[in-house]
Amino acid sequence: MTALLEVRDLHLRFGGVKAVDGLSFEVREGEILAVIGPNGAGKTSAFNCISGFYRPTSGSISFDGRSIMRVLPSTITRRGMARTFQNLRLFKEMTVLDNVKTAMHANLREGIFDNLLHTPRYLRAEEACAREARGWLDFVGFEGDEQLFVTQLPYGEQRRVEIARALATSPKLLLLDEPAAGLNYGEKQGLMRLIRKIRDLGVGIVLIEHDMGLVMELAERIVVLNYGKEIADGTPAEIKANPIVIEAYLGAEDEEAAIDDTTLTQSVPIAADDERKGEQA
Numbered sequence: 595m596t597a598l599l600e601v602r603d604l605h606l607r608f609g610g611v612k613a614v615d616g617l618s619f620e621v622r623e624g625e626i627l628a629v630i631g632p633n634g635a636g637k638t639s640a641f642n643c644i645s646g647f648y649r650p651t652s653g654s655i656s657f658d659g660r661s662i663m664r665v666l667p668s669t670i671t672r673r674g675m676a677r678t679f680q681n682l683r684l685f686k687e688m689t690v691l692d693n694v695k696t697a698m699h700a701n702l703r704e705g706i707f708d709n710l711l712h713t714p715r716y717l718r719a720e721e722a723c724a725r726e727a728r729g730w731l732d733f734v735g736f737e738g739d740e741q742l743f744v745t746q747l748p749y750g751e752q753r754r755v756e757i758a759r760a761l762a763t764s765p766k767l768l769l770l771d772e773p774a775a776g777l778n779y780g781e782k783q784g785l786m787r788l789i790r791k792i793r794d795l796g797v798g799i800v801l802i803e804h805d806m807g808l809v810m811e812l813a814e815r816i817v818v819l820n821y822g823k824e825i826a827d828g829t830p831a832e833i834k835a836n837p838i839v840i841e842a843y844l845g846a847e848d849e850e851a852a853i854d855d856t857t858l859t860q861s862v863p864i865a866a867d868d869e870r871k872g873e874q875a
């Protein structure tokens with residue numbers, strides 16, 4: 595099967611900092627790929643290049659058979675790539691339903707007069723849009739009040755709404771930046787079920803995540819970055835047993851230690867989750 599996303603020899607520099615230093619990987623339709631690495635390894639920078647927010651220094655990125663180098667984020671979204679952010683980026687002054695509807699407005703056909711005069715065409719389009727948005731809220735398991743402002747929701751529910759909004763763009767590929775950050779155990783289990791359900795729609799998924807228990811259980815393939823460089827690419831079992839990965843996470847002195855889900859999970863500062871929760875508050 596041909597790759598949905600192909601990243602080849604990607605480089606991104608910030609002055610003297612090599613944030614991404616020769617990254618190459620592929621994602622196929624309906625595949626769950628995780629990108630992991632210690633803090634500052636270049637994961638979010640790579641996401642920002644792929645989704646068009648940063649212009650790479652060199653390399654190539656193609657999506658669905660076409661280059662997306664120097665393509666605007668909004669065009670990349672229209673071509674079928676959606677993403678969520680490390681720190682939620684919902685419209686705080688909008689309701690849950692309106693947040694999801696915004697993802698579909700780019701595809702609405704009504705003109706300025708329809709909008710101003712609220713013509714039957716406008717009303718029909720808005721109703722269809724609301725129906726589809728409700729469908730996505732249902733799909734992600736949102737059971738709250740769609741008319742609440744998003745900031746009135748618990749953090750885990752806000753994450754679901756953000757994923758619903760990304761899905762409302764009808765993506766072929768979904769990039770999730772630390773979707774489990776700030777979630778409790780039960781919410782993480784729900785998130786894993788949701789990600790598998792999205793994969794079952796045939797959507798390719800690239801996941802940046804620090805929770806190694808979740809990554810090892812969910813990902814079919816894992817790419818490991820350290821100081822911008824790709825140090826490993828393999829199945830969860832291969833990654834767990836890779837001495838270079840163990841060294842990157844635990845330091846050379848612990849190289850002897852067997853790497854298991856718990857070890858890697860514990861290598862992630864728990865405070866990071868709490869800090870992010872704090873940012874949202």
Ligand SMILES: Nc1ncnc2c1ncn2[C@@H]1O[C@H](COP(=O)(O)OP(=O)(O)OP(=O)(O)O)[C@@H](O)[C@H]1O
Pocket residue numbers: 608611612613631632633634635636637638639640
């Ligand atoms: N806008 C920027 N300007 C300058 N340097 C940056 C910028 N964004 C990231 N960097 C640097 O690039 C490197 C990679 O950062 P990046 O945020 O991509 O890492 P990360 O793996 O996503 O980290 P984390 O897990 O902590 O989110 C770091 O050294 C970081 O300081």
